[in-house]
Amino acid sequence: MSLYILCLVLFxxxxxxxxxxxxxxxxxxxxxIAEYALNLFFILLGYKSGGEAPILSRGLTANSxxxxxxxxxxxxxxxxxxAVTALMAAITLRLYEKYRTFDINEIRRLKG
Numbered sequence: 001m002s003l004y005i006l007c008l009v010l011f012x013x014x015x016x017x018x019x020x021x022x023x024x025x026x027x028x029x030x031x032x033i034a035e036y037a038l039n040l041f042f043i044l045l046g047y048k049s050g051g052e053a054p055i056l057s058r059g060l061t062a063n064s065x066x067x068x069x070x071x072x073x074x075x076x077x078x079x080x081x082x083a084v085t086a087l088m089a090a091i092t093l094r095l096y097e098k099y100r101t102f103d104i105n106e107i108r109r110l111k112g
Contacts, residue, residue, distance in 0.1 A: 003044055010037035024092045024102045028085060035081045039074045046070030 010033055017030020051066035092102065099107050 004041070007037050007041040007044065010034070010040070013037075022104045024095065024104065028088050028092065031088070032081070032085060035077070039077055039081075042070045042074055042077075 014030045014032070014034025014037060017026055017033065021027055021030060046067040046069065048064075048066050050064075052064050054065040054068050095107060096102060099110055101107060
């Protein structure tokens with residue numbers, strides 16, 4: 001149960017960074033924290049204490065297997081998250097080249 005609370009705390013920290021911080025780099029870090037909190041949550045949902053790999057053999061029942069679907073989905077999520085982070089970093093660098101600041105309020109004020 002405490003790991004689920006950790007996931008919630010990490011997600012809250014990530015959302016806080018996204019909503020409150022004005023620095024674009026801090027927003028990217030906040031998105032990464034929220035993303036990894038969700039990944040951890042889904043991995044925890046698929047975990048079973050004492051579970052076996054889902055390979056059929058004699059003497060094993062379907063109840064003793066660990067669910068492999070969350071693991072496969074999280075691998076896909078990690079790849080997509082890396083691509084989104086790279087895109088956000090590239091856009092942030094372009095904004096910095098144009099406005100010479102990472103502050104969102106300053107970029108909105110300049111409007112150029």
